[in-house]
Amino acid sequence: MTVSEDNKLLLGIDLGTSRTAVQSNRGYKNIIRSVVGYPKDIIGIKMLGKTQVFGEEAMKRRSALTIYHPLQDGVVSETGGGDFNAAAELIRHVVELATEGTSGDPCGIIGVPARASIVNKELLLDIARGIMSSVMVVSEPFMVAYSMNMLSNAIVIDIGGGTIDICGMKGTVPSIDDQVTFLKGGDYIDDRLQTAISQQYPETQITTNLSRMIKESYGFVGPTEKPVQVTLRAEGRPNVYDVTEEVRNVCESIVPEIVEHLAAIFRAYDPEDQPEVLQNIILAGGGSRISGLDQMLIDHLSEYGKANVVCVDDPDFAGSNGALKMAQEVAPEYWDQVGFVGSR
Ligand SMILES: Nc1ncnc2c1ncn2[C@@H]1O[C@H](COP(=O)(O)OP(=O)(O)O)[C@@H](O)[C@H]1O
Ligand SMILES: [Mg+2]
Structure with missing residues (x-):
C-alpha cells in the first residue's frame, strides 16, 4: 500500500494501563503516566490553577485531586462515566502535546490493552474521532508485533502495569481467540x-x-x-x-500463568508452523525488564522444543512505534475499510 502523508500529521499512541506513549511523524516523542486528576474542591482549583491535571503532576498532587487511572484493569469502565471522561481527556491531552505548534490534520492509530481493543473498541473510536480526523484502534501487542515486522507465526507477551496480554500473530488482525488478558501485571x-x-x-x-x-x-x-x-x-x-x-x-509468581496461556496459544497453531512460532516469542512491556524472564520461559517451553524468546529493545516505545509505523505505511483513507485491521 502506498504511503500518503501529504500534510497529514500522523500519530502513534500507546494508551497503556500504566503509561501512555505518543510519537508523531514530525519527530515528537513522549510518555506520561495514564493518570488524570480533578481538583477535589475550589481550594485545589485555586492551588493548581486548572481543572485537570495529567501524568506525573497528578500523582504528585494526588492529595488535592480525585484520581482516575482510566484503563487500569485493561478496559475502560463504561458505568459511572468517570473512566470514560478521563480516557477521553487523556487522549485529548497527549494529542494536544504532540500537535502543539505544528499544522496539519492529526490522524492517529491508538494501541490499547488487548481486552479494551475488543470490548471498548467502539467507545474508544467515538472518543478519538472527536479529537482526530482519522483514527484506528488496535491492540497493543499487535502494535508491538507490527513494529518488529513479525506479523505471523509469532507470539507477543506484553507485561504491562495492570495486565499481561499474550497475543498470537497469524498474519491477520488477532481475533478474540488469539489473545488472552489477565490481571497480573x-x-x-x-x-x-x-x-x-x-x-x-x-x-x-x-x-x-x-x-x-x-x-x-x-x-x-x-x-x-x-x-x-x-x-x-x-x-x-x-x-x-x-x-x-x-x-x-x-x-x-507471574510465570505459571504466563506459561499456561502461552502454551495454549502456541498449541493452537498448525503443527507445521509450531517450530517457527517457537523461534518468534517476543517479550514486551515494562515487565519484560525483569531479569531472567526470557530464560525462564525458554526453560518452561523446552518440552515443545528449543524456543527463542527476545525482549523488545525499547519497551516504553515499542507499541507507539508500531502504531506510528502502521500510520505511515497504511494511508488513513484505508483505515475505515471493512476487513482491514478491523477498525470498524
Ligand atoms: N526495570 C523494570 N523491571 C521490572 N518492571 C518494570 C521495570 N520498569 C518498569 N516496570 C514495570 O512495568 C510496568 C509498566 O509497563 P508498561 O508497559 O509501561 O505498562 P502499560 O502498557 O500497561 O501502561 C509497571 O508495573 C512498571 O513498574
Ligand atoms: Mg503496554
Missing part, C-alpha cells in the same frame, strides 16, 4: 512484594511505591545473580535489609 507484583516484605520485616515501613521502585531496580527470576539489599526505614530509622527471596518469589 506490574501492579500485582508491587502489591505482593509490599506484603511479602512487611511479613518478613514487620518493623519496616513499606509502601507500594517503594516496592515498585525495588522491583524496577532489582526484579529478577531464576538463579540469584547477587543478593538484593535495600535500605528501608523502621520507626523512621534507616537500615539495610536483604529482600532477595521476596523479590524472586514475587517476580516468579
Whole structure:
C-alpha cells in the first residue's frame, strides 16, 4: 500500500494501563503516566490553577485531586462515566502535546490493552474521532508485533502495569481467540512484594511505591545473580535489609500463568508452523525488564522444543512505534475499510 502523508500529521499512541506513549511523524516523542486528576474542591482549583491535571503532576498532587487511572484493569469502565471522561481527556491531552505548534490534520492509530481493543473498541473510536480526523484502534501487542515486522507465526507477551496480554500473530488482525488478558501485571507484583516484605520485616515501613521502585531496580527470576539489599526505614530509622527471596518469589509468581496461556496459544497453531512460532516469542512491556524472564520461559517451553524468546529493545516505545509505523505505511483513507485491521 502506498504511503500518503501529504500534510497529514500522523500519530502513534500507546494508551497503556500504566503509561501512555505518543510519537508523531514530525519527530515528537513522549510518555506520561495514564493518570488524570480533578481538583477535589475550589481550594485545589485555586492551588493548581486548572481543572485537570495529567501524568506525573497528578500523582504528585494526588492529595488535592480525585484520581482516575482510566484503563487500569485493561478496559475502560463504561458505568459511572468517570473512566470514560478521563480516557477521553487523556487522549485529548497527549494529542494536544504532540500537535502543539505544528499544522496539519492529526490522524492517529491508538494501541490499547488487548481486552479494551475488543470490548471498548467502539467507545474508544467515538472518543478519538472527536479529537482526530482519522483514527484506528488496535491492540497493543499487535502494535508491538507490527513494529518488529513479525506479523505471523509469532507470539507477543506484553507485561504491562495492570495486565499481561499474550497475543498470537497469524498474519491477520488477532481475533478474540488469539489473545488472552489477565490481571497480573506490574501492579500485582508491587502489591505482593509490599506484603511479602512487611511479613518478613514487620518493623519496616513499606509502601507500594517503594516496592515498585525495588522491583524496577532489582526484579529478577531464576538463579540469584547477587543478593538484593535495600535500605528501608523502621520507626523512621534507616537500615539495610536483604529482600532477595521476596523479590524472586514475587517476580516468579507471574510465570505459571504466563506459561499456561502461552502454551495454549502456541498449541493452537498448525503443527507445521509450531517450530517457527517457537523461534518468534517476543517479550514486551515494562515487565519484560525483569531479569531472567526470557530464560525462564525458554526453560518452561523446552518440552515443545528449543524456543527463542527476545525482549523488545525499547519497551516504553515499542507499541507507539508500531502504531506510528502502521500510520505511515497504511494511508488513513484505508483505515475505515471493512476487513482491514478491523477498525470498524
Ligand atoms: N526495570 C523494570 N523491571 C521490572 N518492571 C518494570 C521495570 N520498569 C518498569 N516496570 C514495570 O512495568 C510496568 C509498566 O509497563 P508498561 O508497559 O509501561 O505498562 P502499560 O502498557 O500497561 O501502561 C509497571 O508495573 C512498571 O513498574
Ligand atoms: Mg503496554
